[in-house]
Amino acid sequence: MRRKTAATAATLLLLTACGGGGSTGGGDDGGGLGPDASLWQQRTAASDRYTGFCAAPRSGNDPYNDNLPYPDRQGSIDDEKLWLRTYMHQVYLWNDEIPDARASRYTAAAYGSVPAALDAYLYALTTPKVTASGKFKDAYSFTYPTDQWNALSQLGVGIGYGMEVALLASIPPRSAIVVYTDVGTPAFSQGIARGAEVLAVDGVDWVNDNTRAGVDTLYAGLFPATAGEVHRFTLRDRNGGIRDVFLQSLALNSVPVERVQTFDTPAGRVGYLVFKEHYATAEGELAAALTRFRDAGITDLVLDMRYNGGGYLDIASELAFMVAGQTRSNGRVFEQLRFNATNPLARSPDSTVAFHATSQGFDPSLDSGKALPELSLSRVFVLAGRGTCSASEALINGLRGIGVQAVLIGGTTCGKPYGFYAQENCGLSYFAIEFSGANDQGFSDFADGFAPDCRVSDDYAHELGDPNEALLATALNWQQTGTCGTSSATRAAAAVQRPASEVPQLLRSPLHENAWRRSPR
Template sequence: MTNRWTGGEARALRTFSILAAAVALALVGCGGGGGGDGGAASPAPADGGSVPAIVPSASVADRCVAPRAGTNPDTGLPFADAAGTLDDEKTWVRSWIDETYLWYSEVPTTLQSAAYATPVAYFADLKTPALMPSGRAKDRFHYTYDTAQYRSILQSTESGYGVEFAYLARTPPRQIRVAYTEPGSPAAQAGLVRGMTLLAIDGIDAVNAGSQTDVDRLNAALAPSANGQAHAFQRRAADGSVATVNLTSASVLRSPVQAVRTLPTPTGNVGYLQFNDHVEKAEVQLVDAVNQLQAAGIADLVLDMRYNGGGLLAVASELATMVAPAASTQGAAFERLVFNAKNPFHLSASQSTLPFYATGRGLSVTAGQALPRLNLPRVTVLTGPDTCSASESVVNGLRGVGVTVHLIGGATCGKPYGFYPEDNCGTTYFAIQFQGVNAQGFGDYGDGLVPTCTVADDFDHALGDAAEARLAAALQYRSSGTCPTAPSSKSLSAGLQKAEGAGTPYLNRSALRTSRIVRPVDLPN
């Protein structure tokens, strides 16, 4: 696609637009914290200093303390970096925030750049201090990456074992359960299944270890940095048996669509679909799944996105189109990107609107191929705190065109925002620059989308099992319009009680898997 932006806008659009949270360590020690919003911690303010003038960011862009030499792999041209000063880099950060940040008018105006040792530290405080009604920070998604590292993450396959662990308690006494595994992965081949509890790794007590050395070793084993790293995992199965399995990290090919099945009920067949990632491969797998469910003549659909952190917004649009009645989506907006009042990227209304795609985008099916349709006026979605970004867009987009969407499980994570990553002097900055709203103009769910029925996650049953608590609740609500009685606290493990009460994500995923990704090619010219 020909880039329709110039100058500073073109610099911002050389990469995808991504909304993500920085990855926290899986485990922390005794009394530890963990997590954070991805920004560097601010240093103690220095005496003196001044508030920098706000100038056009393009006038100080690429003026670097340490200019890069060589070719920029994004453009094939030499890096634009030129010799500059620390003040130049800080001025660029402040000016770019003022131009493009969604809440630029809420950024404190008294922050002195000299109080910060680096532009990254300065950037960390250049955001709104406002809180959501829940008390959480309004902006929890403000962070940076080293540009070379970020580029590597975009281009590389993640190393791992093909297992998603649910961290129900990250501090001692920890509780770590298997959420699901990828078919054919090292974890699946070793017999790990949903619900198993992790007890130890390489002889280190994963439940009670408190020393920083042990915690670091546990985290390194849980998140291997390369292929070929071998570790011994001790797990406890549902029947109480304990065994040790040896896992070696490898490049795992994820299967975003799993457990597609039809559940017969007295009032018609109900389709079930476990959907875990909005990635390119999901396009063809969703088409195949919808064709399968269409052939089964389903009357309703339960879409399990409890562990879907998001990804490509185009895939979310395609999925919504395949679910909804054709008449509801024809010519309608799936999601509109709302920027600040300055409209920093100079987009028209049509250029900032993603439609309901009725044909394949060429991600893993032939571009222009007609998508199958279930033509359902309602859908039930299984959700939790790991249901983020593009997954929330599916729910909000369908509701925007009148499709009834019932949520069963827990509140979603609350990420209706996105941004254009921007590189300056070797650091890529991520600051919220737009909010996604549906056809009715709604996108205010920064505290998450609230479930119709609140149901705790059930690690004692397989996903797709009609007896699994959230799926069982969905079937009950479909038949009677009532929610099941909440289980008593005594019937829930301490770890699950804590996790459900906190409403924090269970899984530990890279930023690119907790995202809303908008490709310029997916927006109208």
């Protein structure tokens, strides 16, 4: 798959590759700003001249920008495409690889809506080049409705049922399984647990139906657009029983950190937590969890990030500091951001992300500037897989850059050493890859992912945090023996795993698989 898009149902459900084109020409000059303009202003000076001319201007006030009036004016989709083309030539990491495309092809009539046409045009402007393994360098740039992005990134609020589903087979006969549910959500109240298989959605056969109408129904049920929708799921529970459940979508607050617990082993006390997303609300939860571990005197830590697609890089930096401590991280670089040659941010002090020893003010529950707890560990175990992406990989890379051993258990990570600043225009936010990230030693070559030290298939027969769950059992075995080992738990789990060729793909928004940076403005 080239990339996932919020606009196309078939892309997420069938994981088919999208078609692509290119752009109608080059970028623009600095837009007339003088040398006193900030680097941040210079970054988008050319495209700023075309900002806010919208095919469908918004009215009223923006609740995520101090309730100020929306800046939209009447324009056209051609104005929005002109803005996008100019913006891409300014900030896109591979702006020297943008192909030619005919902007006039990307119309609402051809794609069904203005946002869908703009999403397709963004895709057309991305590099067609591939990595050494044949994977597209940019499988990630996408668009997303701005109001939904603000709600998710700032408040951790998204529409759903409180369950995460992974696709094990993408073409009929398809296979999908629930990998976790969140406490207090509709899925949890219906008794849906890890390991439940999805058989049908709203009467459409999940396993075999491959019609356009069927795929649209499956997509609408799995990804409800609004709160209050009710959809019927046919599930096979872990015990083999088949049942129908009705789930009503809600605006749910994400809980990024869960299952904070400790295990006593002959080799010492181990802390364990499930870390699912680097959202703003994770800042306080992580600080509280690691304070608990510090006070408990743990000697090893297991970070379960197998389903963590990323989020704010600065949250990853805070967690890396809490793991490594002041002595190892002081004066070192967590991530050095590398931009295209013409991006003014390449000259900015903001291009270096330090190890944050204090809270950065993401989470209102934690005062900004508060000293973070330190575990001062020389080793951390990371439970990982294809769902471990972007900011989560930056955490692994950043720790390794200062000599902290990051032992990876599970599968190969997604391979995304890239990130961006979200850029909004006319109610649509653009997430075009703007930078790559290197650690303190200058290493950034993981576009094909980090390979695990212990390759273990995901164990859907046990709940996360169960010491008999295969990945956690392997980590505990390594902590005691120094090897991957073949504990009774891993042997039992292997007996119920899918074939090794089936690599699970989490069915989630592309917002969950990225590294974001907050605007320095």
